[in-house]
Amino acid sequence: MNSSLKSFCLIAFFFLPIFMIRAQENNALEILRADSLKGAMGFERLLGSVRMKNQSTLIECDSAHFFRADNKAKLYGRVFIRSEEDSVTTRSAYAEYDGNTKLAKLRTNVVFTNMETTVYTDYLDYDRAGNIAYYFNDGRVVDSANVLTSEKGRYEVNRERITFTDDVVLVNPDYTMKTNFLVYLTIPKTAETKGLTNLISKDGNTLDASKGSFYDTQAKNFRFFDGLVETETSRVKADELLYRENEAYYEGKGDVRVLNKEREVEIFGDQGQYWEDRGYSLVHGKALVRRYFETDTLYMTADTLISQDHESDSLKYLLAFSSIQLVKSQMSGIADSLSYNYSDSTIRLFQDPAIWDNRSQITADSMTFFIENEQLRKLFVKNNAFAVMTDTLVNFNQMKGRSMTGLFENGDLNTLDITGNGESLYYALEGDTLVQGVNKTLSATIKMTFVEGQLKKVNYGVKPEGKFIPVQDIGEEGGKLEGFVWRKEEKPTMEKIFAWRSVNEVDLEAENLFEVPEAEIRMPSDEEMQKSLEKWDTNTNKGGLIPLKKVKDFSNE
Known part of the structure; x- marks a missing residue:
C-alpha cells in the first residue's frame, strides 16, 4: 500500500466517529426548555412546560422521562406534537417518542389533526418518517363532510388516504354506511369498500352491496357490486349498479331487475337504466317481465323493454320488442311487439x-x-x-x-x-x-x-x-x-320462459350489518372476579382457593 493511500485510510478512520456522532446528533432529541431537570447518567426527568425537538418535530408536554442514550422519551400530560414542515398535529395524555425511528406512540384521549381531518382515539402510533398514523382499539375520523369510525385505521397523510377495517361506520347528513373494509380519500371525499356494505339514507332508503362499493360522498354517486337499492316504491338490483342520487338515475349491468312495488311489475334483463323521478326504465338483453297478481303471475319475455309509469303522465305503459312470449295461468301468447297499458290492464300484440x-x-x-x-x-x-x-x-x-x-x-x-x-x-x-x-x-x-x-x-x-x-x-x-295453421309448437310454456331467463330471487333475509347487535363484552373488575371466586369456593366447599388479596400479599414478599 503506498503512503498516500495509507494516509487517506488513517484520516477516514479518524473522522468516522465524528461523522457517526453528527449523524446521531441530527436525529437526537433536544431539550429546548423545562422548569426543572433532574437526573443524570442517561436518564433525566423534565418537569413543567417541557419543550423538546427532533429535527423538524416539536414536542410539548407537562413532564417527560428522557432516555438520552437511547434517544427516546416518555411524555406525560397534555402532550402536543407538531411538525414545522406540514400541518399535522397530535395531542394526547401520554406518549412515547423514539428519535431514531421518529415513531410516536400516543395513548389516551389522542387527537390527530391534518387540516380539515381529525382522528380521535385512545391508541395511535404515528410514524413521522413515513407520515403514516395507525390506530387500534376503536377510532373516529371527522372531516367537513363525514364521520367514520372503526376498530382499526391506517392514515397515509401524504396520500390523503385512510384505510378502515373492522366494524366500519360512515355517517354524513344523508347516509349511514356500514362495512368491514373501507378506503377513504379525504380530498375528493370518496369511499371504496370491499365485501358486504350496507347503507341507510335519511329517507329510509337502503343501498346494499355484497361485493363492495364506491361512493362519492359529495357528488352522491354510488357504484355497487352485486348491489341492491330499495325505496318505498321501487327495488333495483344488478351485478354492477350505478346510482346517481341527485339525478335519481340508476344504471345496471348483469342480471338487472327493477321492481315497481305500486304496479307490482318486475322487469329483468342483462342491462338497464331507470329514471326514478320520471318512472321511466329501459331494459334489454334477454328481458323478462313479471306482473304480480293476487293469485297468479303474468310472465313475458322480450329483447327490449321500455316502461313509463309516473303520476304526472296520463298514459302509463310498457312496451316490448322482439321475441315476445306471454304465459299466464292457462293463457299464453307470442308476438313481435307488445304494449301494455298499466291503467286498464290492456295488452296489445302486433305483427x-x-x-x-x-x-x-x-x-x-x-x-x-x-x-x-x-x-x-x-x-x-x-x-x-x-x-x-x-x-x-x-x-x-x-x-x-x-x-x-x-x-x-x-x-x-x-x-x-x-x-x-x-x-x-x-x-x-x-x-x-x-x-x-x-x-x-x-x-x-x-x-x-x-x-x-x-x-x-x-x-x-x-x-x-x-x-x-x-x-x-x-x-x-x-x-x-x-x-x-296449427302452431302449437310455438306455444310458450314456463319451461321456455325459464330457458329464456332463469331468475335468482332476491334474498330478503341476507346478512345486513345494521341488524348485527352492537353488544360490548366488558371485562369484570378485580372485585367482581374475587366475589365470583369466593362464591364458587363456598358452593363447591373445597376451600382450596386463594383470595386475590393474598395473592398480592405473596407477590410483595
Whole structure:
C-alpha cells in the first residue's frame, strides 16, 4: 500500500466517529426548555412546560422521562406534537417518542389533526418518517363532510388516504354506511369498500352491496357490486349498479331487475337504466317481465323493454320488442311487439301474434286483450282473424273473419263474435265419440258459444251459406279453412320462459350489518372476579382457593 493511500485510510478512520456522532446528533432529541431537570447518567426527568425537538418535530408536554442514550422519551400530560414542515398535529395524555425511528406512540384521549381531518382515539402510533398514523382499539375520523369510525385505521397523510377495517361506520347528513373494509380519500371525499356494505339514507332508503362499493360522498354517486337499492316504491338490483342520487338515475349491468312495488311489475334483463323521478326504465338483453297478481303471475319475455309509469303522465305503459312470449295461468301468447297499458290492464300484440288458452288458438295481424280481476276477460282480434278450437276428439274447429271479439270465463273461451266475411268449419260429432262430418258456413257475422272450452251453439247472421260434408268425403283439405295453421309448437310454456331467463330471487333475509347487535363484552373488575371466586369456593366447599388479596400479599414478599 503506498503512503498516500495509507494516509487517506488513517484520516477516514479518524473522522468516522465524528461523522457517526453528527449523524446521531441530527436525529437526537433536544431539550429546548423545562422548569426543572433532574437526573443524570442517561436518564433525566423534565418537569413543567417541557419543550423538546427532533429535527423538524416539536414536542410539548407537562413532564417527560428522557432516555438520552437511547434517544427516546416518555411524555406525560397534555402532550402536543407538531411538525414545522406540514400541518399535522397530535395531542394526547401520554406518549412515547423514539428519535431514531421518529415513531410516536400516543395513548389516551389522542387527537390527530391534518387540516380539515381529525382522528380521535385512545391508541395511535404515528410514524413521522413515513407520515403514516395507525390506530387500534376503536377510532373516529371527522372531516367537513363525514364521520367514520372503526376498530382499526391506517392514515397515509401524504396520500390523503385512510384505510378502515373492522366494524366500519360512515355517517354524513344523508347516509349511514356500514362495512368491514373501507378506503377513504379525504380530498375528493370518496369511499371504496370491499365485501358486504350496507347503507341507510335519511329517507329510509337502503343501498346494499355484497361485493363492495364506491361512493362519492359529495357528488352522491354510488357504484355497487352485486348491489341492491330499495325505496318505498321501487327495488333495483344488478351485478354492477350505478346510482346517481341527485339525478335519481340508476344504471345496471348483469342480471338487472327493477321492481315497481305500486304496479307490482318486475322487469329483468342483462342491462338497464331507470329514471326514478320520471318512472321511466329501459331494459334489454334477454328481458323478462313479471306482473304480480293476487293469485297468479303474468310472465313475458322480450329483447327490449321500455316502461313509463309516473303520476304526472296520463298514459302509463310498457312496451316490448322482439321475441315476445306471454304465459299466464292457462293463457299464453307470442308476438313481435307488445304494449301494455298499466291503467286498464290492456295488452296489445302486433305483427303476427298468436294466443292460446286451454283448447284454442287465435291469430291475426294484431290483437288486444283485457285483464280484469286477474283474469283474461275480453279479446279483440283485428284483420285476418283466425280461431281454432279442438274438440274431445282433437278435431280442429275453425273460424275466421275480418275481426273477432271473444269473452272468457275462468280462463276458457265463453263466446266468440266474428264480423266481416265470416267463415266457420266445425266437426259434427255423435255422442262426442264419432265424427259424422263437417259443417262449413259463410256468414257476415257468426256468434259461437262454448261451455268449458267446447263449442255448444252457433248463431249466424242474415242469409248464411252452408254445407255439410260427410266424414267419408272430407279428404285431406276438406277439414281446413284457407289460412289454417296449427302452431302449437310455438306455444310458450314456463319451461321456455325459464330457458329464456332463469331468475335468482332476491334474498330478503341476507346478512345486513345494521341488524348485527352492537353488544360490548366488558371485562369484570378485580372485585367482581374475587366475589365470583369466593362464591364458587363456598358452593363447591373445597376451600382450596386463594383470595386475590393474598395473592398480592405473596407477590410483595
